[in-house]
Amino acid sequence: MKALVYGGPGNKSWTDVPDPRIQQPGDAIVKVDTTTICGTDLHILKGDVPAVEKGRILGHEGVGTIVETGSSVTGLKVNDRVIISCIKSCGHCANCRTGLYSHCLGDEGQAGTGWIFGHLIDGTQAEYVRVPYADNSLHLLPSGVRDEQAVMLSDILPTGFEIGVQYGRVKPGDSVAVVGAGPVGLAAITTAGLYGAATVVAIDLDANRLQEARDFGATDTVLSGSSDWKDQVLALTGGQGVDVAIEAVGVPATFAMCTEIVRPGGSVANVGVHGKPVELHLETLWIQNINISMGLVNTNTTPMLLKLVAQGKIRAEKFATHHFGFDQFLEAYDTFSRAAETKALKVILTS
Ligand code: NAD
Numbered sequence: 165m166k167a168l169v170y171g172g173p174g175n176k177s178w179t180d181v182p183d184p185r186i187q188q189p190g191d192a193i194v195k196v197d198t199t200t201i202c203g204t205d206l207h208i209l210k211g212d213v214p215a216v217e218k219g220r221i222l223g224h225e226g227v228g229t230i231v232e233t234g235s236s237v238t239g240l241k242v243n244d245r246v247i248i249s250c251i252k253s254c255g256h257c258a259n260c261r262t263g264l265y266s267h268c269l270g271d272e273g274q275a276g277t278g279w280i281f282g283h284l285i286d287g288t289q290a291e292y293v294r295v296p297y298a299d300n301s302l303h304l305l306p307s308g309v310r311d312e313q314a315v316m317l318s319d320i321l322p323t324g325f326e327i328g329v330q331y332g333r334v335k336p337g338d339s340v341a342v343v344g345a346g347p348v349g350l351a352a353i354t355t356a357g358l359y360g361a362a363t364v365v366a367i368d369l370d371a372n373r374l375q376e377a378r379d380f381g382a383t384d385t386v387l388s389g390s391s392d393w394k395d396q397v398l399a400l401t402g403g404q405g406v407d408v409a410i411e412a413v414g415v416p417a418t419f420a421m422c423t424e425i426v427r428p429g430g431s432v433a434n435v436g437v438h439g440k441p442v443e444l445h446l447e448t449l450w451i452q453n454i455n456i457s458m459g460l461v462n463t464n465t466t467p468m469l470l471k472l473v474a475q476g477k478i479r480a481e482k483f484a485t486h487h488f489g490f491d492q493f494l495e496a497y498d499t500f501s502r503a504a505e506t507k508a509l510k511v512i513l514t515s
């Protein structure tokens with residue numbers, strides 16, 4: 165088969181590799197019909213994630229059709245259309261039993277991680293992918309949901325909702341600021357309404373992303389490049405600060421911004437993946453009675469979010485800005501990596 169193979173920092177190719185095979189009884193082989201590219205894939209290509217070895221097939225998002233199941237798979241069968249979750253879960257380890265799929269121990273019983281696709285095992289940017297613990301890691305797709313909607317449920321929608329909105333404890337009537345209006349920030353913006361946020365302020369350096377944010381449910385926007393960005397945010401909350409500040413970029417400056425605009429008693433929910441140390445100013449923050457949260461997505465809310473997408477209550481298709489065939493993989497990467505110019509949110513690749 166063909167796949168997008170990581171060749172070390174700065175190196176990738178769309179090339180021939182062996183087809184995946186069932187290795188464990190709980191595995192399924194899925195023919196990938198639709199996949200996409202994540203900012204994390206760009207991080208890997210920069211060499212920021214050293215656990216990814218040369219020769220690894222990238223990608224942790226996808227929608228496909230089951231072509232083979234291992235002997236212990238009971239809930240799924242050949243020809244089922246499925247969402248491939250970016251997090252695998254065995255369903256029975258101590259962490260999975262509490263819903264903490266992000267730290268699934270698997271049958272190895274070691275300190276584990278749920279994020280393995282395109283990281284520790286071959287991923288979804290390929291014609292076929294092997295999915296471990298298929299019964300728990302795949303979600304059956306109702307026929308009314310299109311691939312380009314469903315693929316947003318692999319990662320970005322549950323990430324924005326779980327690590328931004330839920331960890332941030334958004335409540336009815338709250339004011340919420342989201343710093344970073346990329347796909348993940350937009351997912352937080354669009355799901356903040358599920359818990360009744362009254363004011364949703366999108367903050368970004370890119371005016372185009374702010375324009376998009378309004379379409380995803382932001383009530384107000386603030387350009388973070390402007391010198392009075394903070395005053396603008398405070399003015400929207402009567403000078404108090406926001407109830408919940410969600411960080412969806414992953415750099416020290418944007419985490420600091422969140423701590424500067426949260427009101428006393430509020431919450432800062434960090435969603436961004438940080439590659440550099442971040443200062444935490446406890447000497448000024450301790451007296452603010454704030455809550456700070458962070459984490460890797462669990463994808464435990466994917467079935468709930470899927471129902472809302474199926475009902476048209478979450479318009480997931482709006483994230484899909486560019487479409488490519490699998491033979492245009494390198495072009496798709498190029499378009500996605502120049503998002504400020506190309507105005508790409510999520511690029512859709514279809515086999
Ligand atoms: P992205 O790069 O597409 O979007 C980031 C946005 O932040 C862009 O619109 C950019 O213009 C904006 N930005 C950059 N610097 C800024 C600044 N100083 N002030 C305001 N805005 C600024 O990223 P994405 O795909 O939306 O992902 C966002 C983050 O979430 C990344 O760090 C990603 O790795 C992380 N992530 C976390 C999880 C998790 O489980 N916690 C899962 C997926 C992604």
Ligand code: ZN
Pocket residue numbers: 253254255256257258259260261267268269270
């Ligand atoms: Zn587990």
